[in-house]
Amino acid sequence: MRVERASRTLGARVQGVDLGRPLDADTFDSVRDALNRHSVLVFPEQEVEPPAQVEFSARFGRLKHHVLKENLLPGMPEIYVLTNMTSQNEVAPRPYAGAYWHTDLSYEAEPAFGSVMYAVEVPEVGGDTMFCSMAAAWDALSERMKALLEGLTATHSFEHAYETFVKHIPGTAPIDRRRFDARPPVTHPLVHTHPESGRRCLYVNPGFTERINELPPAEGEAILAFLYEHCTSERFVYRHRWSRHDVVMWDNRATMHKAVPDYDDGDSRYMRRTTIAGSAPRG
Ligand code: SIN
Numbered sequence: 001m002r003v004e005r006a007s008r009t010l011g012a013r014v015q016g017v018d019l020g021r022p023l024d025a026d027t028f029d030s031v032r033d034a035l036n037r038h039s040v041l042v043f044p045e046q047e048v049e050p051p052a053q054v055e056f057s058a059r060f061g062r063l064k065h066h067v068l069k070e071n072l073l074p075g076m077p078e079i080y081v082l083t084n085m086t087s088q089n090e091v092a093p094r095p096y097a098g099a100y101w102h103t104d105l106s107y108e109a110e111p112a113f114g115s116v117m118y119a120v121e122v123p124e125v126g127g128d129t130m131f132c133s134m135a136a137a138w139d140a141l142s143e144r145m146k147a148l149l150e151g152l153t154a155t156h157s158f159e160h161a162y163e164t165f166v167k168h169i170p171g172t173a174p175i176d177r178r179r180f181d182a183r184p185p186v187t188h189p190l191v192h193t194h195p196e197s198g199r200r201c202l203y204v205n206p207g208f209t210e211r212i213n214e215l216p217p218a219e220g221e222a223i224l225a226f227l228y229e230h231c232t233s234e235r236f237v238y239r240h241r242w243s244r245h246d247v248v249m250w251d252n253r254a255t256m257h258k259a260v261p262d263y264d265d266g267d268s269r270y271m272r273r274t275t276i277a278g279s280a281p282r283g
Contacts, residue, residue, distance in 0.1 A: 009136035011238030012038035020047045039254045043247040057116045057274035064275040083270040098259040100165040102207025107158040112252045113278030121270035122242040123263035131257045135199040137231040157185040161207040189283030
């Protein structure tokens with residue numbers, strides 16, 4: 001297995017691994033180690049059927065079933081399909097899914113540890129995914145700012161992304177209120193210690209973070225706006241240009257990501273994602 005860095009602060013390309021077959025224990029440990037070091041791993045030119053994707057992902061932990069049930073692969077609810085394709089009537093199309101900076105499942109008490117995405121179909125141009133390093137972004141803050149942020153907590157909710165981004169997308173169907181009620185807001189530390197690397201990482205995101213609990217709304221909003229601008233500045237970002245049959249795995253404990261919805265209307269993008277359960281972030 002060869003690991004080559006893809007940017008200054010995060011991301012690496014991994015060669016010499018076949019994810020279509022079970023990995024031996026040493027290779028699996030090397031993949032896990034690479035994920036802890038680089039936060040985003042790209043495995044090019046893979047042939048991965050849904051059962052193999054589930055098998056690989058489940059080596060890291062229990063798999064989550066996404067709240068949007070109409071986007072789960074029939075017969076394999078561990079796989080969440082992100083697609084704009086209306087011709088594939090097995091799942092509902094969602095052309096702009098994830099097109100805002102977010103961290104998967106931060107609206108749950110025990111958010112996702114990692115996600116694994118396989119590119120079945122990619123558009124001719126566009127449709128990249130951007131990732132940013134919340135560890136490098138934390139490291140680069142001044143000591144004064146770190147002292148201000150340490151010990152703060154933030155409220156996260158699934159509804160926030162819907163209200164802020166999703167409902168404004170033309171053609172988006174309203175989400176049944178009961179889905180929001182089933183996922184009440186949760187509180188997480190604004191900075192947490194990565195359980196494996198030991199690095200301090202910011203843990204807020206525009207998608208699901210509603211507010212900073214200990215500050216008046218105007219102050220909290222200003223700080224969140226500053227942090228989002230800071231975290232997504234170019235020096236902390238790896239932008240992945242997809243090729244068909246890439247597998248990309250990311251560590252949600254140390255990153256945010258965003259799908260870039262800039263491909264041609266009618267061009268197809270079809271991704272399969274598995275989401276690995278994690279533990280509550282610790283401040
Ligand atoms: C996601 O938000 O998990 C999907 C990102 C993408 O489709 O590029």
